[in-house]
């Protein structure tokens with residue numbers, strides 16, 4: 001019998017923890033490969049810049065598409081207490097974590113759905129946030145063009161929506177420089193503005 005296996009049998013608690021960590025890590029990695037996006041959370045500096053781009057009032061549902069561990073969706077629920085806020089996440093462990101944090105500190109206007117946002121209707125959106133990657137943004141751009149009402153604001157961390165003209169772009173000084181994009185559905189913008197903000201503090 002291999003020595004590592006004998007060690008595991010001798011220390012069952014450590015063995016269970018190790019196997020749980022390996023299975024959890026494998027599950028997260030598997031879904032990151034499937035969606036093309038790992039569950040990296042948006043940090044506070046970029047989140048502030050994203051929230052600066054959101055309208056003061058929103059008419060409709062606020063979505064965080066690919067809500068990961070739930071941090072942005074929880075902050076959206078606090079920012080818009082009068083709107084339904086929905087975080088959609090495909091990866092089971094981050095989704096489970098966000099459900100747990102919501103169970104511990106409920107927000108009546110917030111729900112987390114598990115599934116692929118590309119297959120869910122988004123036409124009731126009043127505002128959308130996302131932090132995805134280029135492949136997912138390409139598929140999302142087509143869907144949002146088809147479904148969003150004119151005037152719906154889309155704020156994206158780091159990745160542009162292909163084929164959409166941003167209304168404004170902020171370059172946020174965080175760990176390096178991060179671009180944040182603000183789009184308004186149905187509004188054709190001839191030239192976009194670029195703001196520089198944040199000091200990485």
Ligand SMILES: C[S@@+](CC[C@H](N)C(=O)[O-])C[C@H]1O[C@@H](n2cnc3c(N)ncnc32)[C@H](O)[C@@H]1O
Nearest residue numbers: 035039040041042066067068089090116117131
């Ligand atoms: C980089 S994380 C961002 C998490 C959170 N929005 C934030 O900013 O902190 C992106 C998440 O999107 C999820 N994701 C990617 N494509 C998805 C899809 N089609 N449907 C649901 N979730 C998706 C990934 O599983 C990942 O957890």
